[in-house]
Each structure stands twice: as structure tokens, then as C-alpha cells.
Amino acid sequence: MKILVTGSKGQLGRELTRQSKDFGFEVLAADLPELDITDLIQVEDMVEKSQASLVINAAAYTNVDRAETEQELAFAVNTTGPANLAVSCAKVDIPLIQISTDFVFDGKKGTPYIETDPVSPLSVYGKSKADGDNKVRSKAKKHIILRTSWLYGLYGQNFVKTMLRLGNEKESIKVVADQFGSPTSATDLAETLLAIADKIQNSSTVNWGTYHYCGHGVTTWHGFAEKIFEIARKYESIKITNVKPVTTSEYSTKAKRPSFSALDCSLIKKYFEITPEPWQKSLEIIINQIYSDKRRMK
Ligand SMILES: NC(=O)c1ccc[n+]([C@@H]2O[C@H](COP(=O)([O-])OP(=O)(O)OC[C@H]3O[C@@H](n4cnc5c(N)ncnc54)[C@H](OP(=O)(O)O)[C@@H]3O)[C@@H](O)[C@H]2O)c1
Numbered sequence: 001m002k003i004l005v006t007g008s009k010g011q012l013g014r015e016l017t018r019q020s021k022d023f024g025f026e027v028l029a030a031d032l033p034e035l036d037i038t039d040l041i042q043v044e045d046m047v048e049k050s051q052a053s054l055v056i057n058a059a060a061y062t063n064v065d066r067a068e069t070e071q072e073l074a075f076a077v078n079t080t081g082p083a084n085l086a087v088s089c090a091k092v093d094i095p096l097i098q099i100s101t102d103f104v105f106d107g108k109k110g111t112p113y114i115e116t117d118p119v120s121p122l123s124v125y126g127k128s129k130a131d132g133d134n135k136v137r138s139k140a141k142k143h144i145i146l147r148t149s150w151l152y153g154l155y156g157q158n159f160v161k162t163m164l165r166l167g168n169e170k171e172s173i174k175v176v177a178d179q180f181g182s183p184t185s186a187t188d189l190a191e192t193l194l195a196i197a198d199k200i201q202n203s204s205t206v207n208w209g210t211y212h213y214c215g216h217g218v219t220t221w222h223g224f225a226e227k228i229f230e231i232a233r234k235y236e237s238i239k240i241t242n243v244k245p246v247t248t249s250e251y252s253t254k255a256k257r258p259s260f261s262a263l264d265c266s267l268i269k270k271y272f273e274i275t276p277e278p279w280q281k282s283l284e285i286i287i288n289q290i291y292s293d294k295r296r297m298k
Pocket residue numbers: 006007008009010011012013031032035036037038057058059060061062077081099100101102129148149150151152156
């Protein structure tokens with residue numbers, strides 16, 4: 001099966017491209033500047049000419065704070081982009097897998113969100129993603145929307161890589177300890193998406209719709225940071241000695257974030273037999289790979 005992966009240079013896009021061979025898929029990897037998902041003509045042309053049997057949209061505007069001041073661009077990429085892909089996929093009757101986010105929720109529920117919980121985004125980024133999801137639902141019957149959270153991996157910039165860098169630069173840092181969520185490895189997420197693609201290819205009926213997938217378990221950004229340093233110390237002695245817990249109000253950011261955005265992943269288990277690994281286990285694997293890559297580069 002041939003899969004068109006958009007946003008192929010991002011942290012998830014690169015993982016999808018890397019792992020596709022393990023599933024026996026051929027991948028057509030597309031990103032800016034060859035493919036701008038905000039341009040309907042370009043998208044229609046690429047989807048049609050690629051002769052792909054499925055599209056996975058890993059392209060997005062992901063800078064949550066900058067989106068507050070770049071609203072137009074955030075909505076173009078996160079709402080118009082998925083709409084263009086949905087229209088183009090429907091036209092040639094192929095499915096679209098769209099990636100979404102826990103930031104579509106306001107965090108007030110207090111227990112893990114299920115797929116049918118009402119969305120109420122607090123930020124421009126969250127609103128642009130929620131609107132993109134609605135476009136996909138209305139324009140492409142054959143769709144999977146997979147919401148995930150706190151994504152990190154080997155490629156690109158993310159919280160894990162920032163912490164590993166700061167851990168060697170500073171003795172003390174402040175990390176928010178009153179926002180709760182579930183860290184998700186881009187390696188695990190890509191494997192999940194490709195397993196869904198495999199199911200789509202091999203099943204006569206597919207339960208199209210919205211699903212949740214994130215690392216198993218809940219922590220805070222502070223708990224996540226502490227675990228990163230605990231694992232990193234197995235590989236090198238790091239400078240940092242004090243990871244100070246602070247409240248959201250003490251650590252001001254442009255965009256508001258949900259205080260509790262853990263996702264309930266029962267539905268993906270029921271329909272796709274996919275069970276997320278504990279977030280700590282996946283984190284160990286990624287950090288091990290980061291240090292192995294470092295050693296190889298020396
Ligand atoms: N990162 C997280 O913590 C997180 C959490 C929950 C959900 N998600 C979702 O997971 C998905 C993957 O996220 P990620 O972290 O892998 O994102 P990422 O690393 O920022 O990658 C996104 C890719 O899309 C590209 N892109 C931007 N605008 C485009 C356009 N108009 N046309 C085509 N490509 C474009 C980006 O290129 P440039 O770099 O050149 O802009 C980048 O290569 C997204 O849907 C995101 O919303 C992410």
C-alpha cells in the first residue's frame with residue numbers, strides 16, 4: 001500500500017517515514033515547500049497523482065504560544081489544510097488519518113477525556129485544531145482523527161530534548177507542576193498510526209471516527225522533567241540539581257493550556273486492539289536512543 005504522509009519533516013512525519021518499511025508500506029513523503037496543505041490546488045493534484053491508498057496528515061502549525069499572535073497562519077495550516085486534504089481524499093475515495101490534540105479540551109473535567117466529550121479549547125492552537133477536526137468529519141466520510149498529547153521523540157524540538165539540554169547548562173530550573181497530562185512518544189504514535197493503516201488495508205469494515213492515543217499514565221510537566229533527568233543520569237552526570245515545581249500562574253505563557261488533559265484510550269483498544277505503553281517505559285527507550293545516537297556521532 002502506498003501512503004502519502006504530509007508534514008513529513010516534522011517529528012511525527014519523520015517517524016512515520018522511517019517505520020513505514022517495517023509495515024511493508026511505500027511512503028510518499030511531502031512537506032513544505034513541495035506541498036503546502038493550505039493550497040487546495042496543490043493538495044488535490046498531489047493526492048490524485050500520488051495514487052496513494054491513504055493519506056496521513058502529520059503537517060500542522062504546532063507553536064502553541066506563537067499561534068496567539070499568528071492566528072491567520074495557525075487557522076490556515078490547522079483548519080484549511082485538513083479541509084483541503086479531506087476534500088481531496090473524498091474526491092478519489094481514499095481514507096484520511098488526521099492527528100489532533102488534547103488541547104481541544106479545557107481541562108476542567110478532572111478525569112481522562114473520552115472521544116465524545118465536548119471540546120472547549122482555551123488557545124488559538126486548540127481552536128484551530130478543533131475546527132480542522134470538524135472539517136475532516138464533514139468532508140471525508142472515511143476518516144480517522146487521532147487525538148494525542150505531549151508529543152516528543154528523536155526528531156525536531158520537543159520537551160525532552162529541551163530538558164536534556166537545560167540539564168547540562170543549568171543547576172536549577174522551574175517547571176510547571178499543576179498541569180496534568182500524558183507524555184507520548186512519536187515512535188509509539190507512528191507505530192500506532194501505521195497499525196491503523198494496516199487494519200484499514202486488511203479489513204472489510206472500519207469504524208471510522210475519532211480516537212484517543214497517548215502514553216499510559218498521567219503526570220505533570222514537573223514529573224515528566226524529573227523522570228527525564230532520572231533516566232539521563234544513567235548515561236552521564238548532569239549539572240542540574242534542582243527542578244523547582246512552580247504553578248501555571250508563576251510561569252506565564254501567551255497561550256492558556258488545560259490543567260488536566262489526560263486522554264482515555266479505551267476505544268482504540270476496543271476497535272484496533274492497540275494498548276499504549278506506560279509513558280515512563282517509552283521515555284526510557286527514546287532517551288536511550290538519543291544517547292546512542294550521540295555516542296555514534298562522536
Ligand atoms: N507536538 C506536540 O506536543 C503535539 C501534541 C498533541 C498533538 N500534536 C499533533 O501531532 C501532529 C504532529 O505534530 P509534530 O510535533 O510532529 O509537529 P511538527 O514537528 O511541528 O511538524 C509539523 C510539520 O508540518 C510542516 N508544515 C507546517 N505548515 C505546513 C503546510 N502549510 N504545509 C505542509 N506542511 C506544513 C512543518 O514544517 P515547518 O517546520 O517548516 O513549519 C513540519 O515539518 C500535529 O497534528 C500536532 O498538532 C502534537
